[in-house]
Amino acid sequence: MRNILPILTVVAVIVALWYALAVVLNAPWAYSKAERAEQTLSFSEMVSDTMAQKKPRLPAPHQVAVEIWETTAEKKITSKRSLIYHGWITLQATLLGFAFGIALGIGLAVAIVYFRVVDMSVMPWIIASQTVPILAIAPMIVVVLAALQVDDIVAKGVISMYLSFFPVVVGMVKGLRSPDGMLMDQMKTYSASASQTFWKLRLPNSVPYLFTSLKVGAAASLVGAVVAELSLSQNGGLGARLLAGSYYGQTIQIWSALLSAATLAALMVMSLGALEKATLKRMGMAA
Amino acid sequence: MTDPIPSQPETADAVITASDLNLTFQTNDGPVHALKDVNLTINKGDFVSFIGPSGCGKTTFLRVVADLEQPTGGQVTVNGVSPEEARKARAYGYVFQAAGLLPWRTIGGNIRVPLEIMGYSKAEQADRVRRVLELVHLDQFEKKFPWQLSGGMQQRASIARALSFDADILLMDEPFGALDEIVRDHLNEQLLELWGTTGKTIGFVTHSIPEAVYLSTKIVVMSPRPGRITDVIESTLPRERPLEIRDTPEFIEIAHRVREGLREGHA
Numbered sequence: 001m002r003n004i005l006p007i008l009t010v011v012a013v014i015v016a017l018w019y020a021l022a023v024v025l026n027a028p029w030a031y032s033k034a035e036r037a038e039q040t041l042s043f044s045e046m047v048s049d050t051m052a053q054k055k056p057r058l059p060a061p062h063q064v065a066v067e068i069w070e071t072t073a074e075k076k077i078t079s080k081r082s083l084i085y086h087g088w089i090t091l092q093a094t095l096l097g098f099a100f101g102i103a104l105g106i107g108l109a110v111a112i113v114y115f116r117v118v119d120m121s122v123m124p125w126i127i128a129s130q131t132v133p134i135l136a137i138a139p140m141i142v143v144v145l146a147a148l149q150v151d152d153i154v155a156k157g158v159i160s161m162y163l164s165f166f167p168v169v170v171g172m173v174k175g176l177r178s179p180d181g182m183l184m185d186q187m188k189t190y191s192a193s194a195s196q197t198f199w200k201l202r203l204p205n206s207v208p209y210l211f212t213s214l215k216v217g218a219a220a221s222l223v224g225a226v227v228a229e230l231s232l233s234q235n236g237g238l239g240a241r242l243l244a245g246s247y248y249g250q251t252i253q254i255w256s257a258l259l260s261a262a263t264l265a266a267l268m269v270m271s272l273g274a275l276e277k278a279t280l281k282r283m284g285m286a287a
Numbered sequence: 288m289t290d291p292i293p294s295q296p297e298t299a300d301a302v303i304t305a306s307d308l309n310l311t312f313q314t315n316d317g318p319v320h321a322l323k324d325v326n327l328t329i330n331k332g333d334f335v336s337f338i339g340p341s342g343c344g345k346t347t348f349l350r351v352v353a354d355l356e357q358p359t360g361g362q363v364t365v366n367g368v369s370p371e372e373a374r375k376a377r378a379y380g381y382v383f384q385a386a387g388l389l390p391w392r393t394i395g396g397n398i399r400v401p402l403e404i405m406g407y408s409k410a411e412q413a414d415r416v417r418r419v420l421e422l423v424h425l426d427q428f429e430k431k432f433p434w435q436l437s438g439g440m441q442q443r444a445s446i447a448r449a450l451s452f453d454a455d456i457l458l459m460d461e462p463f464g465a466l467d468e469i470v471r472d473h474l475n476e477q478l479l480e481l482w483g484t485t486g487k488t489i490g491f492v493t494h495s496i497p498e499a500v501y502l503s504t505k506i507v508v509m510s511p512r513p514g515r516i517t518d519v520i521e522s523t524l525p526r527e528r529p530l531e532i533r534d535t536p537e538f539i540e541i542a543h544r545v546r547e548g549l550r551e552g553h554a
Contacts, residue, residue: 183387188374189353189379189380191405196403284433
């Protein structure tokens with residue numbers, strides 16, 4: 001409860017700024033409409049017009065809120081206009097890509113920690129991979145995978161994996177290397193094999209690092225899925241809603257899809273946070 | 288202070304021997320002589336303390352015996368074989384300065400770590416865990432987690448862990464260094480009792496003169512730069528040692544000799 005007041009204050013400030021910007025950005029269109037209708041607008045008429053335009057430059061918060069309400073609560077979830085329908089499509093691709101990313105990330109981290117050659121040869125490529133704009137290579141991945149007759153959802157998952165494996169590799173390499181010298185020496189005095197040291201010491205010791213990575217990776221994974229949907233928009237999803245919105249200048253639709261994506265990411269990060277708290281408490285590693 | 292320490296005759300009972308042992312670390316500030324010409328024999332059932340200021344090589348010596356550090360010259364044998372072979376044969380248990388218990392395992396679970404690695408059966412593991420916990424008087428704490436125990440109890444658990452797999456040699460690197468005086472006295476008493484009942488050969492690194500004198504049958508006094516042995520004192524105290532023995536003239540005399548040895552090493 002202690003945290004609620006500062007959060008509400010920040011939200012209030014953002015909403016206030018948002019309204020102010022909406023007025024400023026939408027005013028020219030309000031005036032130009034009035035001019036064509038040969039009317040003059042008073043200040044209050046102008047302000048109320050900027051809050052109720054059909055295709056505003058920046059929709060007012062309540063317009064977005066109404067749109068979200070109409071496209072979630074008031075639509076059947078099977079409807080193609082339902083945000084829940086599209087959100088679910090995006091979530092599926094996100095979770096698939098996240099699972100790929102976790103598997104690839106952990107696999108690479110283990111190889112990097114255990115094989116010096118991999119550390120020297122692969123790590124630079126992993127870093128280079130993240131400097132390539134995902135927006136540029138997503139369509140190519142789609143084309144290549146389509147030619148290989150791979151399902152569209154897998155193609156989306158691959159793009160999402162491309163973004164989400166990176167934080168997992170970085171975190172897990174650090175985590176697997178985190179046991180201090182004394183603990184490693186201790187395993188040596190037991191004459192433990194590399195795999196025994198991995199399962200009994202390195203892996204459990206890396207769990208706090210893993211969760212930190214997962215929280216970053218979950219958000220990245222969602223971004224990947226949304227970007228993938230820009231190239232695979234025929235299948236729907238929040239990315240497809242963004243694209244359709246921008247084709248037809250439906251700014252309200254764009255903003256509601258954006259907010260839904262942000263909400264989805266927040267929910268994923270929050271559930272990971274809760275899982276992290278419970279796990280670390282159970283493992284006696286709570287900070 | 289350059290007169291060499293005469294190397295002691297090897298006996299049939301020798302468990303650990305070192306002859307002309309040298310270890311030089313290469314650092315950015317030039318070579319550091321951690322151990323120089325160390326000769327020592329530890330016999331079966333001995334309680335040997337290594338005492339000296341920081342940098343005298345006492346911990347390094349123990350680590351060489353445990354195959355955690357490689358000597359740059361000379362010979363070391365443990366149970367008649369090289370430290371590496373002895374380590375692979377699980378000839379010793381090592382107790383570090385910190386308890387090093389894994390927080391995600393219970394006390395019993397921590398003691399099972401070496402037992403699982405060494406492939407003991409589940410029943411055997413349970414049996415051994417119970418036995419060593421009794422030995423260190425922690426039998427009520429098998430299901431507790433490390434954070435639920437005090438520092439002294441954690442260190443006792445780590446000793447139990449080192450005892451669990453029947454190694455004849457126990458190497459202890461300042462195991463009580465981080466504990467307060469009262470807890471330390473108590474643990475020293477318990478350690479002696481344990482040594483009496485198990486008959487293990489113990490190598491014990493310490494900073495404390497009373498601790499070294501109270502515990503040991505043999506006290507190895509070392510001095511730094513280069514790390515070397517300056518005196519080896521055979522204790523004349525009986526094996527049965529109540530805490531009060533520390534007030535006897537005999538005890539005080541040995542302590543005095545240790546102190547002299549340490550002072551000489553510094554000159």
